[in-house]
Amino acid sequence: MSHLESSVQSLHPAPEGASKQMETTDQIRITTPEKVCGMGHRMKRKEDPRFIRGQGHYVDDVKLPGMLYMDIVRSPYAHAKILNIDASEALATPGVLAVITGKDLKDAGNLHWMPTLMSDTQMVLPIDKVVYFAQEVCAVVATERYIAADAIEKVNVEYEPLPAVVDPFEALKDEVIVRDDKEKKTNHVWHWEAGDKEATDKVFGEAATVVKQSMHLPRIHVASIETCGMVANYDPTMGKMQLYMTTQAPHAIRTVFALVSGLPEHKIQVISPDIGGGFGGKVPVYPGYVVCAVASLVTGKPVKWIEDRSENLQADSFARDYHITAEMAADAKGKITGLRVKTLADNGAADAAANPSKFPAGMYSICTGSYDMKAAHVEVDGVYTTKPPGGVAYRCSFRVTEAVHMVERMTDILAHELGEDPADFRVKNFIKPEQFPYKSPTGWEYDSGNYDAALAKAMDIIGYRELRKEQAEKRARGELMGIGICSFTEVVGAGPSRDFDILGIKMFDSAEIRIHPTGKAIARFGTKSQGQGHETTYAQIIAEELGIPAADVEIEEGDTDTAPYGLGTYASRSTPTAGAAGAMAARKIKAKARKIAAHLLEVGEDDLEWSVDRWQVKGSPDQHKTIQDIAFAAYTNHPQGMEAGLEATDYYDPPNLTFPFGSYIAVVDVDSGTGEVKVRRFVAVDDCGNIINPLVVEGQIHGGLTQGLAPALFEEIVYDENGQNLTGTFADYLVPTAVESPKWETAHTITPSPHHPLGAKGVGESPTVGAPPAIANAVVDALWHLGVRHVDIPITPQKIWKLLRDAGVSD
Amino acid sequence: MSSRHGITVTVNGAQVTREVDARTLLVHFLREDLSLTGTHIGCDTTSCGACTVHLDGVAVKSCTVFAVQADGANVDTVEGLADGATLHPLQEGFWEKHGLQCGYCTPGMLMAAKELLARNPDPTEEEIRFGISGNLCRCTGYNKIVEAIQYAAQKLREAGEEAHA
Incomplete structure (x- = not known):
């Protein structure tokens, strides 16, 4: 049965005021003059002045009077019984005020366990055993940062090691049970399917060609340059808990804290200040946050906890770790007919994925991608191992990267197998523009798309046909050059409340706009920027709708005491949800402004028309009231019987997700001596519908491309057979520098979404999704004639050198 | 202790x-x-x-x-870096060219770039990329940081030429 059930029976209604224009264009839509700076303007970011002066305000910059510091004792074993925790030496150290153990949390009201975002359970601090290396064992609270760091060395924990469960396939044998706290003594967590199994099997039975490939998308880590941390400030007098926290979802976190701790929700204030990168890693609640809050409750003082880099890489939520076996079928004409996929998801020691409740494998069933096929069936099984829990995104909408990597690799393998050019093969199999809205075999309804246009543009920019000639010449000379394509379809903007919730909270988002008497404005949103530039782009949305210059609109997010409730920023959902809410709230203000203008001009509302920043009398534009005139009147001369003021709130529940897409082409040169892969050129053509700020969109795409290059060639969280993390520093976990990162070449097509009030789609994650398969396809393309049909990422020189040696190319 | x-x-x-x-x-x-x-x-x-x-x-x-x-x-x-209300050309460049997103690496990146330009006032793109290779940025993909440093390099050279003229 489809996981979407009844949601895709018909075309979703377009939101009020949505763009009717759905044709693809290269032209960015601009409807406001530069002084207004609405959508489409390359506005310099409004938030930048503080960052370039070193005046950003991040969690570690918070300094409160009497603040204490917390540090965490972590497990040296991946799996071990805890026999004893002796904190006496630590507690005897001057400056150490408390050591908090799992037992203390249990006594404080069963706080030693917490729910994960997937309604599984996870230890805050353990009592009986640890289940991953670097797991939080207990915490030390001291008067100074250095004293706390010293004292964690003085806590003596006695362990009895248990066998580690590192390989998820071994875990399925249930010889060692990771979660023996559970009633069912098995490491198998869940099974999930999408699509039509019977129809898919039938298609495969009738296929002329079937290709099959296993692949692993390994564990990776978001590694935002700012680690995670908190300053918890409990005021015993007023009973108020203030939590400065590195979180992408402050409102949901407040509710979770209220439910878990029993503190009344109105007495909890979560403040997410400037965030030094999130990428999904700051969505979950980590044990450190909970213990830090408890430490403040216990001491009645502010307590700061900041992870160091090793703690961040070793214990925080990972991404990916999908073991995939996929089959793709084609008919005699080389038309893709079906996709059949089995996947093992290594969850680590808890299912702590940041997915919507109904989607244990996220949006993985988007895996039929940009190709029209008859049938597909996808199965995923989740399994426990003795590794840190997780399943966060690493800059992608829930599990879309895994889906796109798989389908783009399979498409390329099939094209090569059939001896067809990978570009021509894609064009032959694309969903065509006239097929939108397109219902996928796994139940999604794609809003809009023009895959041919994006690929054609990418091929044109990079000179695809000439590159193929160059490749043939080089191959004749024994040089290894490859060209790789990825034509991805993303699914972002969760999401419609009928299907999407996190712990039961529906995934709407919100905006609240207040226009001041002088026509300036403040707007607050339920999301939280971690560098995406909301202070600029949201202001441009309001400028677009109301004509108030973006420079005159202050944007605030991240303080749960002031901002409207929303689910936060991740999964490219800010523009599709909160951005839409901003437009809808502005339209409510515009409607009230019309009544005030009619009153001031002494005409009927129907006699007025909107122009950029004013209501004017039809056919007599000299008779008008600007939004600034109207704002002043809203406080000084509003019509009798009307409420004073000019403000509105909108909680926006999107009718559908948005489906950005693009075509990426990578050109790589492979050194046949060392196995090193060099990305010589990379062209990315993205289509995210209408563009709010082209400068910001370019920046998002560049950054995402480097975060796609990273797992393609460099990054992997590696464990040894004992479950020890071997990649706990930036010396081992290789984040690309400016040297490895190529000069990205970007372009766009614009195909507006009919399901968004501004015709916009999400964009921040498309490049992270699209880049890895483009690079992997390019490398395999360089080596196909040597018998290589697949290489797992990260494609390290060592892996390539081995393949070349096996092929007799290298010695 | x-x-x-x-x-x-x-x-x-x-x-x-x-x-x-x-x-x-x-x-x-x-x-x-x-x-x-x-x-x-x-x-x-x-x-x-x-x-x-x-x-x-x-x-x-x-x-x-x-x-x-x-x-x-x-x-x-x-x-x-800034002289009161006047931004350093590097700060200006980072703002103009969108050389930052979350802002966390930015101060270190600015200081690394400042030393680079002091040593090499007219660096090639490759020299800039190597010059900031000790600084990780997770948001920008570096393209626009390189452009920001090029912007500042030009501005500083022009200011230097004016001072000598």
């Missing part, structure tokens, strides 16, 4: 004298003793460059320098 030492450091042109632990890191001295929180900590292991400051004009990673090593030295941080 480590011993206490009196140090005198000239930070962004102003002399300060403080007593610190022998093991106090320069970055903690700047951030916590002097409340100059523009210098950030990203890795504690000299890998990411978020904590880059200048020690007697040389870019160093202040997470692996002791505060006592700065005794008697000049330390320059991001807070000292």
Whole structure:
């Protein structure tokens, strides 16, 4: 049965005021003059002045009077019984005020366990055993940062090691049970399917060609340059808990804290200040946050906890770790007919994925991608191992990267197998523009798309046909050059409340706009920027709708005491949800402004028309009231019987997700001596519908491309057979520098979404999704004639050198 | 416990004298003793460059320098880059060219770029990329950081030519 059930029976209604224009264009839509700076303007970011002066305000910059510091004792074993925790030496150290153990949390009201975002359970601090290396064992609270760091060395924990469960396939044998706290003594967590199994099997039975490939998308880590941390400030007098926290979802976190701790929700204030990168890693609640809050409750003082880099890489939520076996079928004409996929998801020691409740494998069933096929069936099984829990995104909408990597690799393998050019093969199999809205075999309804246009543009920019000639010449000379394509379809903007919730909270988002008497404005949103530039782009949305210059609109997010409730920023959902809410709230203000203008001009509302920043009398534009005139009147001369003021709130529940897409082409040169892969050129053509700020969109795409290059060639969280993390520093976990990162070449097509009030789609994650398969396809393309049909990422020189040696190319 | 030492450091042109632990890191001295929180900590292991400051004009990673090593030295941080309301050309370039997103690596990136341009006023793109390769950015993909540094290099060269004219 489809996981979407009844949601895709018909075309979703377009939101009020949505763009009717759905044709693809290269032209960015601009409807406001530069002084207004609405959508489409390359506005310099409004938030930048503080960052370039070193005046950003991040969690570690918070300094409160009497603040204490917390540090965490972590497990040296991946799996071990805890026999004893002796904190006496630590507690005897001057400056150490408390050591908090799992037992203390249990006594404080069963706080030693917490729910994960997937309604599984996870230890805050353990009592009986640890289940991953670097797991939080207990915490030390001291008067100074250095004293706390010293004292964690003085806590003596006695362990009895248990066998580690590192390989998820071994875990399925249930010889060692990771979660023996559970009633069912098995490491198998869940099974999930999408699509039509019977129809898919039938298609495969009738296929002329079937290709099959296993692949692993390994564990990776978001590694935002700012680690995670908190300053918890409990005021015993007023009973108020203030939590400065590195979180992408402050409102949901407040509710979770209220439910878990029993503190009344109105007495909890979560403040997410400037965030030094999130990428999904700051969505979950980590044990450190909970213990830090408890430490403040216990001491009645502010307590700061900041992870160091090793703690961040070793214990925080990972991404990916999908073991995939996929089959793709084609008919005699080389038309893709079906996709059949089995996947093992290594969850680590808890299912702590940041997915919507109904989607244990996220949006993985988007895996039929940009190709029209008859049938597909996808199965995923989740399994426990003795590794840190997780399943966060690493800059992608829930599990879309895994889906796109798989389908783009399979498409390329099939094209090569059939001896067809990978570009021509894609064009032959694309969903065509006239097929939108397109219902996928796994139940999604794609809003809009023009895959041919994006690929054609990418091929044109990079000179695809000439590159193929160059490749043939080089191959004749024994040089290894490859060209790789990825034509991805993303699914972002969760999401419609009928299907999407996190712990039961529906995934709407919100905006609240207040226009001041002088026509300036403040707007607050339920999301939280971690560098995406909301202070600029949201202001441009309001400028677009109301004509108030973006420079005159202050944007605030991240303080749960002031901002409207929303689910936060991740999964490219800010523009599709909160951005839409901003437009809808502005339209409510515009409607009230019309009544005030009619009153001031002494005409009927129907006699007025909107122009950029004013209501004017039809056919007599000299008779008008600007939004600034109207704002002043809203406080000084509003019509009798009307409420004073000019403000509105909108909680926006999107009718559908948005489906950005693009075509990426990578050109790589492979050194046949060392196995090193060099990305010589990379062209990315993205289509995210209408563009709010082209400068910001370019920046998002560049950054995402480097975060796609990273797992393609460099990054992997590696464990040894004992479950020890071997990649706990930036010396081992290789984040690309400016040297490895190529000069990205970007372009766009614009195909507006009919399901968004501004015709916009999400964009921040498309490049992270699209880049890895483009690079992997390019490398395999360089080596196909040597018998290589697949290489797992990260494609390290060592892996390539081995393949070349096996092929007799290298010695 | 480590011993206490009196140090005198000239930070962004102003002399300060403080007593610190022998093991106090320069970055903690700047951030916590002097409340100059523009210098950030990203890795504690000299890998990411978020904590880059200048020690007697040389870019160093202040997470692996002791505060006592700065005794008697000049330390320059991001807070000292602008001249009052006038931004340094690098700050201007980062703003103009969208050379930052979350802003966390930005102070270190600015200080690394400043040293690079002091050594090489007219760097090629490749020289810029190598010049900032000790600084990790997770948001921008580096294209626009390179453009920002090129913008500043040109502006500084033009200012230099004007001064000589």
